[in-house]
Amino acid sequence: MTDSATMSVTGRLVPEPVLAPTPILELRDLHASYGAIEVLHGMDMIVPAGGIFAVLGPNGAGKSTMLRVVAGLHAPSGGSVLLGGRDVVRARPDELARRGVCLIPEGRGVFPNLTVEENLRLIGHLGASMSEIEQRTYEQFPRLAERRKQLAGTMSGGEQQMLALARAVATKPGLLLIDELSMGLAPKIVETLYELVAQIAQDGVTVVAVEQFARTILGIASSAVVVTTGRIVMAGGPHEVESELSGLYLGDTGA
Amino acid sequence: MQDLLAYTIFGLVTASIYAIAASGLVVTYTTSGVFNLAHGAIGMFGAFIYWQLRFSWGWPAWIALLLVVFVLSPIFGCGLEKALMRNLTDATEATKLAVTIGVLVALVGAATWIWDPNLSRPFAAFYQGNKVDILGVPVTWDQLITVGIGALCAVGLRVLLYRTRIGLDMRAVVDDRALVLLNGGRPDRASMFSWAIGSMLASLAGILIAPYIQLSVVPLTLLVVNAYAAAVIGKLRSLPLTFLGAAIIGLLQSYAVGYLPTSTVQWMQHVPDTIPILVLFVALLVLPHQRLRGHTGRRGRESFPVPTYKMALIGSAVVVGLACALAPLLSTQPLFSMSSGLGLGIVGLSLVPLLGYGGQISLCQMTFAGIGAVVYAHATGGGSPLGLVVAFVVAAAVGALTALPAIRLRGLYLALATAALAEFCDTFVFGLSSVTVFGHHIPLFGNGTLPAARLQVPFVDVSNDRVYLVVLAVIFCAIGFGIVALRRSRHGRVLLAMRESPAACAMLGLRLTTVKLAVFSLSAGIAGVGGALLAGLSTQVAPDQFSFFQSLPLLLLMMAGGVGMVSGAFFGALALGLFSTLGTMSSLFSRGSSLLPGLVGIGLGSQPNGVASDIGAGLSALVRRRGAQVPAVETDVVTEGWDEQCIEWEFLGMDGRISRREQQILDDSLGLKVG
Numbered sequence: 001m002t003d004s005a006t007m008s009v010t011g012r013l014v015p016e017p018v019l020a021p022t023p024i025l026e027l028r029d030l031h032a033s034y035g036a037i038e039v040l041h042g043m044d045m046i047v048p049a050g051g052i053f054a055v056l057g058p059n060g061a062g063k064s065t066m067l068r069v070v071a072g073l074h075a076p077s078g079g080s081v082l083l084g085g086r087d088v089v090r091a092r093p094d095e096l097a098r099r100g101v102c103l104i105p106e107g108r109g110v111f112p113n114l115t116v117e118e119n120l121r122l123i124g125h126l127g128a129s130m131s132e133i134e135q136r137t138y139e140q141f142p143r144l145a146e147r148r149k150q151l152a153g154t155m156s157g158g159e160q161q162m163l164a165l166a167r168a169v170a171t172k173p174g175l176l177l178i179d180e181l182s183m184g185l186a187p188k189i190v191e192t193l194y195e196l197v198a199q200i201a202q203d204g205v206t207v208v209a210v211e212q213f214a215r216t217i218l219g220i221a222s223s224a225v226v227v228t229t230g231r232i233v234m235a236g237g238p239h240e241v242e243s244e245l246s247g248l249y250l251g252d253t254g255a
Numbered sequence: 256m257q258d259l260l261a262y263t264i265f266g267l268v269t270a271s272i273y274a275i276a277a278s279g280l281v282v283t284y285t286t287s288g289v290f291n292l293a294h295g296a297i298g299m300f301g302a303f304i305y306w307q308l309r310f311s312w313g314w315p316a317w318i319a320l321l322l323v324v325f326v327l328s329p330i331f332g333c334g335l336e337k338a339l340m341r342n343l344t345d346a347t348e349a350t351k352l353a354v355t356i357g358v359l360v361a362l363v364g365a366a367t368w369i370w371d372p373n374l375s376r377p378f379a380a381f382y383q384g385n386k387v388d389i390l391g392v393p394v395t396w397d398q399l400i401t402v403g404i405g406a407l408c409a410v411g412l413r414v415l416l417y418r419t420r421i422g423l424d425m426r427a428v429v430d431d432r433a434l435v436l437l438n439g440g441r442p443d444r445a446s447m448f449s450w451a452i453g454s455m456l457a458s459l460a461g462i463l464i465a466p467y468i469q470l471s472v473v474p475l476t477l478l479v480v481n482a483y484a485a486a487v488i489g490k491l492r493s494l495p496l497t498f499l500g501a502a503i504i505g506l507l508q509s510y511a512v513g514y515l516p517t518s519t520v521q522w523m524q525h526v527p528d529t530i531p532i533l534v535l536f537v538a539l540l541v542l543p544h545q546r547l548r549g550h551t552g553r554r555g556r557e558s559f560p561v562p563t564y565k566m567a568l569i570g571s572a573v574v575v576g577l578a579c580a581l582a583p584l585l586s587t588q589p590l591f592s593m594s595s596g597l598g599l600g601i602v603g604l605s606l607v608p609l610l611g612y613g614g615q616i617s618l619c620q621m622t623f624a625g626i627g628a629v630v631y632a633h634a635t636g637g638g639s640p641l642g643l644v645v646a647f648v649v650a651a652a653v654g655a656l657t658a659l660p661a662i663r664l665r666g667l668y669l670a671l672a673t674a675a676l677a678e679f680c681d682t683f684v685f686g687l688s689s690v691t692v693f694g695h696h697i698p699l700f701g702n703g704t705l706p707a708a709r710l711q712v713p714f715v716d717v718s719n720d721r722v723y724l725v726v727l728a729v730i731f732c733a734i735g736f737g738i739v740a741l742r743r744s745r746h747g748r749v750l751l752a753m754r755e756s757p758a759a760c761a762m763l764g765l766r767l768t769t770v771k772l773a774v775f776s777l778s779a780g781i782a783g784v785g786g787a788l789l790a791g792l793s794t795q796v797a798p799d800q801f802s803f804f805q806s807l808p809l810l811l812l813m814m815a816g817g818v819g820m821v822s823g824a825f826f827g828a829l830a831l832g833l834f835s836t837l838g839t840m841s842s843l844f845s846r847g848s849s850l851l852p853g854l855v856g857i858g859l860g861s862q863p864n865g866v867a868s869d870i871g872a873g874l875s876a877l878v879r880r881r882g883a884q885v886p887a888v889e890t891d892v893v894t895e896g897w898d899e900q901c902i903e904w905e906f907l908g909m910d911g912r913i914s915r916r917e918q919q920i921l922d923d924s925l926g927l928k929v930g
Binding site: 171 | 431433435437439440
């Protein structure tokens with residue numbers, strides 16, 4: 001059996017879900033700080049390949065920082081990030097992107113002054129033909145097809161996040177990191193977006209989603225952790241976490 | 256009718272050149288967030304190298320052109336991006352501008368050093384002498400080529416930005432640099448490419464315009480102000496609007512030459528030259544601006560300690576003591592250099608409240624100094640101290656008048672507005688022979704220079720140059736003391752708050768307009784006093800002493816000294832004096848006199864705080880060694896002697912500093928641990 005979570009010969013993470021012994025992402029004693037202030041105090045986390053992995057926690061807990069470190073945007077001050085068993089702490093974000101790690105950053109992960117079409121065109125590094133990418137994307141996200149010539153910044157918040165998701169999916173990532181997809185969006189739209197995320201995960205992409213809408217994400221997650229003040233304080237299945245959550249974390253508004 | 260056509264054709268030729276230059280500016284600004292004030296200097300340098308190859312060494316025109324535009328310029332642009340601009344993404348607007356001014360000043364210094372400015376250099380246009388007839392109007396081949404290249408640039412840039420992959424990357428970098436990385440793109444490569452293109456366009460514009468004006472360093476460099484106007488009409492990002500702006504300016508200028516009575520009415524003589532500047536000013540004021548794009552410096556690397564009266568007293572004693580000690584020792588030339596350095600230092604002091612505290616960039620302090628000098632020369636026959644007061648008041652009033660329309664401008668746009676004012680005074684006001692204000696006749700530089708008397712001080716013989724140095728030192732310290740007092744007052748804190756976060760100030764109910772107006776006129780007034788004292792030093796005033804270009808090295812050296820501190824202005828003055836002394840020692844130094852300030856300015860990219868705060872930090876470290884050790888939690892300078900112990904607090908992306916106690920409270924509430 002091929003081990004999907006390890007790096008393939010080309011160095012890319014292979015997206016098919018296979019029950020692999022090696023976790024797709026592992027953080028070991030991860031420390032990160034901004035200037036003198038440390039925000040991650042030795043985080044350990046294992047993300048198995050396949051499914052949706054929810055990361056919950058209050059503001060300022062270090063969730064976004066953790067994602068930025070994994071994506072190579074922020075250099076950690078200690079510890080290691082293992083991607084398919086290989087340490088990638090020194091890798092640049094564009095290298096990681098080429099290897100199949102894709103981060104949708106907080107806010108709207110789109111280029112507002114480029115059209116929808118141009119936003120998709122930016123994925124040129126995979127060697128896939130543009131028309132193929134566009135065709136596939138518009139099939140999966142018909143709403144975007146209607147708006148292909150529109151500037152991304154002029155679309156609604158939900159549509160922008162949809163575009164961010166679409167672009168991320170088009171890169172055929174092995175590991176998709178999503179930072180607060182719900183930010184500033186109505187609960188109804190958030191649900192629609194997470195239905196899309198669930199589909200993406202079913203297609204074999206491992207998703208790590210940082211989220212404040214705990215109930216929505218726990219509904220589709222396969223496992224979850226809770227982070228407070230830079231440490232993992234709870235880990236387990238979604239139901240397990242949900243039942244104990246209210247005591248720890250009051251940010252849940254449900255949907 | 257024939258005339259109209261001829262002027263239209265000529266206008267389109269100039270418009271093409273402005274468009275080429277301006278589009279280069281826009282391309283680099285949109286992709287890197289750095290407005291390249293050195294754009295004109297790069298064009299000037301390109302034109303000089305072309306001259307060297309084509310006319311001095313006799314190479315064929317097309318080889319020289321290809322080598323300069325397609326080989327040397329892109330290499331220079333890439334080098335500039337990699338060595339300097341790449342590190343500026345998190346710097347403040349002032350630091351970014353200072354670095355490009357540094358490049359400008361250094362290139363001007365290098366060019367005057369390599370090519371002796373006293374020699375004349377004929378610069379023939381392409382295919383000189385060949386003409387075609389268009390509807391009865393003779394048009395030179397060179398003019399046709401220029402318009403053709405302009406059109407080619409318009410089409411080429413459009414295709415590049417909208418039809419190619421690298422163009423898409425360049426536009427994406429503008430929107431979100433980090434996101435490009437996350438998509439596997441290389442933002443650095445896109446930036447480098449855009450700087451290469453920017454340099455190519457600059458050189459091309461320089462080579463094309465050189466036949467129409469003389470091949471001389473500073474005019475070629477500052478001609479880019481005309482391109483700024485086109486770029487501002489394009490809101491610094493739209494290429495079609497930039498081309499439109501260039502067309503408007505080129506045509507207006509050409510029609511002005513054709514139809515205004517420039518040869519019969521004396522004051523009209525320079526009006527055509529001022530048209531682009533007026534257009535720039537009007538465009539800045541009228542066009543709605545979006546908020547400056549998301550290139551604001553978040554890290555707040557620039558920081559200065561609060562001065563104490565004790566330190567101010569000690570500093571004053573040192574400055575006056577130094578002046579007293581040096582005055583008898585120096586020979587005539589160095590004495591004059593140091594005095595003029597100190598005089599310029601007083602003009603530089605005007606930047607401390609304006610730029611250092613308030614964060615407002617002004618490129619026209621020497622212009623205010625010039626106004627002060629003219630007023631002083633006119634108001635005082637015998638050098639009465641009242642002249643200084645009048646110089647202060649008039650310069651402050653002009654400063655307020657300038658600030659009034661420019662008040663809603665911020666950062667880069669304000670800098671451009673002040674540049675426009677300085678250029679306006681250079682090309683128009685200082686070129687008049689006299690002005691009449693309310694029936695009062697004030698002679699200007701029309702006849703070359705204006706005589707000015709030295710400031711009279713009771714019981715002191717100021718006609719002695721050595722005594723005058725000490726007088727300058729005392730006045731420098733007095734003004735410095737005033738600025739320290741300002742910084743320690745509520746007004747000083749308001750200025751700092753305005754620099755750190757204009758939005759937060761407005762939320763607190765502060766009236767930013769009033770604050771800006773006040774600090775602008777105070778600063779202009781101080782500059783006016785400095786100008787008056789400089790006029791007294793040489794007992795005459797010449798317009799080139801107070802030109803736009805003179806403001807640039809001054810700004811750089813003040814920032815290098817540490818523009819947030821009075822002592823910084825002193826270090827700047829010292830450096831000005833020393834550089835000018837070097838200039839008197841060898842003609843080689845005097846020719847390249849702006850090379851050193853330029854290099855200093857370039858260095859600001861990595862050391863934005865200037866030397867004064869480093870020296871202060873070193874001194875207080877010495878003091879601290881004797882006392883208890885401060886735990887090393889700070890990321891930046893720790894200074895026990897200063898009354899605000901600050902540490903960088905970046906956690907919430909705040910562009911500011913907070914006291915250690917506030918830090919503790921915040922850490923406790925967030926459950927964070929420092930150290």
